[in-house]
Amino acid sequence: MTKFNELGVSAPIMKALEKMGFEEATPIQAETIPHALEGHDVIGQAQTGTGKTAAFGIPLINKINAKLRKVQGLIVAPTRELAIQVAEEINRLAKFKSVRALAIYGGQPMDRQIRALKDGPQIVVATPGRLLDHMRRKTIRIDQVHTAVLDEADEMLNMGFIDDIREILKGIPEERQTLLFSATMPKEIRNIATTLMKEPKEVKVKAKEMTVENIDQYFIEIPEKYKFDTLNNHLDINSPELAIIFARTKKRVDEVAEGLQARGYRSEGIHGDLTQGKRMSVLKKFKQGRVDVLVATDVAARGLDISGVTHVYNFDIPQDPESYVHRIGRTGRAGKMGEAISFITPREMAHLNLIEQTTKSKMKRMAPPTNQDARRGQQQVTIEKLKNAINEKDLKVYEDAAKELLDEYDSITVVSAAISMMTKERRDTPVRISSVAPISVKKAKNQKDNKTKGRSNNKRFYGGRGQGGRNQGGRGQGGRNRKGKGNYQRRNRDN
Numbered sequence: 001m002t003k004f005n006e007l008g009v010s011a012p013i014m015k016a017l018e019k020m021g022f023e024e025a026t027p028i029q030a031e032t033i034p035h036a037l038e039g040h041d042v043i044g045q046a047q048t049g050t051g052k053t054a055a056f057g058i059p060l061i062n063k064i065n066a067k068l069r070k071v072q073g074l075i076v077a078p079t080r081e082l083a084i085q086v087a088e089e090i091n092r093l094a095k096f097k098s099v100r101a102l103a104i105y106g107g108q109p110m111d112r113q114i115r116a117l118k119d120g121p122q123i124v125v126a127t128p129g130r131l132l133d134h135m136r137r138k139t140i141r142i143d144q145v146h147t148a149v150l151d152e153a154d155e156m157l158n159m160g161f162i163d164d165i166r167e168i169l170k171g172i173p174e175e176r177q178t179l180l181f182s183a184t185m186p187k188e189i190r191n192i193a194t195t196l197m198k199e200p201k202e203v204k205v206k207a208k209e210m211t212v213e214n215i216d217q218y219f220i221e222i223p224e225k226y227k228f229d230t231l232n233n234h235l236d237i238n239s240p241e242l243a244i245i246f247a248r249t250k251k252r253v254d255e256v257a258e259g260l261q262a263r264g265y266r267s268e269g270i271h272g273d274l275t276q277g278k279r280m281s282v283l284k285k286f287k288q289g290r291v292d293v294l295v296a297t298d299v300a301a302r303g304l305d306i307s308g309v310t311h312v313y314n315f316d317i318p319q320d321p322e323s324y325v326h327r328i329g330r331t332g333r334a335g336k337m338g339e340a341i342s343f344i345t346p347r348e349m350a351h352l353n354l355i356e357q358t359t360k361s362k363m364k365r366m367a368p369p370t371n372q373d374a375r376r377g378q379q380q381v382t383i384e385k386l387k388n389a390i391n392e393k394d395l396k397v398y399e400d401a402a403k404e405l406l407d408e409y410d411s412i413t414v415v416s417a418a419i420s421m422m423t424k425e426r427r428d429t430p431v432r433i434s435s436v437a438p439i440s441v442k443k444a445k446n447q448k449d450n451k452t453k454g455r456s457n458n459k460r461f462y463g464g465r466g467q468g469g470r471n472q473g474g475r476g477q478g479g480r481n482r483k484g485k486g487n488y489q490r491r492n493r494d495n
């Protein structure tokens with residue numbers, strides 16, 4: 001275990017770390033901070049929730065000249081919410097040094113950002129599109145920038161956004177230091193990344209698996225049309241503190257979020273088509289626990305650090321194994337435990353193997369909970385409430401009423417009636433979710449024969465009812481699927 005003062009971190013940052021309760025450096029911090037402080041370019045790869053933000057934040061703040069009120073550090077992140085969160089963490093780390101970080105991102109009025117930029121923040125955290133906008137309008141000056149950070153670098157370099165990143169980096173003096181971080185770094189993306197850097201030190205925190213071990217990973221093989229009720233049952237049984245449910249499209253996110261609301265859950269959806277104001281208010285409610293089930297597209301998959309997320313559900317499995325890693329990484333952060341449950345349609349079973357091969361971890365099969373299990377789960381919640389009332393409330397004023405009731409009925413009947421009245425009967429509310437085509441499993445096809453055998457025992461749970469074709473809605477997959485995915489990822493990318 002490494003202490004921060006062994007890493008050459010300056011006194012004001014040490015003081016902030018102490019205030020934040022960071023006692024020891026995480027492995028990625030211990031390994032990258034010395035390289036970064038020496039001025040090297042760094043590629044840092046470590047599992048989700050292991051403190052990569054501070055791994056680049058600390059050396060960056062360390063290097064800032066607090067007296068110079070010019071942008072000296074530039075951090076680029078793929079989503080607006082992440083830009084905001086990273087700026088907040090940087091500001092916490094820089095609390096005892098006169099260094100300020102500002103987040104700039106799409107969906108917020110330009111003039112407000114221009115005014116804020118004039119205030120002289122030394123660090124700017126931005127989404128690529130909005131940053132380029134400011135650069136082209138010359139409303140941001142980056143000629144004094146000595147450090148550039150790409151957080152979630154692979155995501156930004158993925159899918160043709162390399163040109164935006166290149167253009168951004170071209171505006172920064174060449175002698176800059178470049179730091180690049182992510183939990184995933186596919187080889188081809190890393191190769192692109194190295195073209196943007198000078199002899200980078202590559203730090204990959206050694207781990208057997210790409211996912212953190214404190215996340216228990218499960219899958220449930222389930223036909224499309226049973227997903228929603230299964231999700232309901234699960235939520236009732238587990239009563240997550242906070243849960244994030246990932247769905248494939250914005251439409252599905254809206255439908256699932258509304259369906260859950262109709263069934264009495266405090267649920268909201270988040271995706272790239274919402275106004276920025278709405279996105280922020282949904283996230284705020286979720287962080288405060290006023291919403292406890294967040295339904296999201298991949299816009300919420302990367303980087304978001306929300307404490308109390310005990311469960312992540314893949315209502316639809318993602319196409320990319322990398323996306324799986326990031327999604328489930330919203331739980332099990334900073335050493336806490338978490339649970340990830342992926343719904344996989346029988347036709348997608350081969351895709352499960354592809355994900356497992358990439359992440360080098362296994363998902364355990366879980367039987368879908370029955371309605372009876374769920375009912376027991378719901379009743380358990382009621383029973384807990386009753387027990388709390390017994391222990392904590394003054395029940396004297398109700399005693400006469402209770403005695404009257406017990407004169408007329410036996411105690412079991414009375415208590416059963418009370419439990420029934422206090423228990424939500426969710427399934428009385430019908431909910432319809434439009435179906436989607438299963439994920440294309442093209443890439444994984446040749447693994448299908450040897451790997452999925454014996455796994456596809458869907459019959460056990462559903463009495464061998466027909467599946468497949470009906471879920472697909474007759475649509476072809478392949479090319480179309482891939483195109484669709486590219487589109488929504490692009491739009492989600494936001495800026």
Ligand SMILES: Nc1ncnc2c1ncn2[C@@H]1O[C@H](COP(=O)(O)OP(=O)(O)OP(=O)(O)O)[C@@H](O)[C@H]1O
Nearest residue numbers: 022024025026048049050051052053183303305334
């Ligand atoms: N040294 C430390 N000691 C204790 N907590 C820490 C330490 N470093 C970071 N944390 C906390 O751990 C949590 C996760 O950190 P962070 O968001 O930086 O993870 P990450 O590696 O960037 O994850 P992701 O891959 O999901 O982006 C945060 O709440 C952060 O404040």
Ligand SMILES: [Mg+2]
Nearest residue numbers: 052053151303
């Ligand atoms: Mg991060």
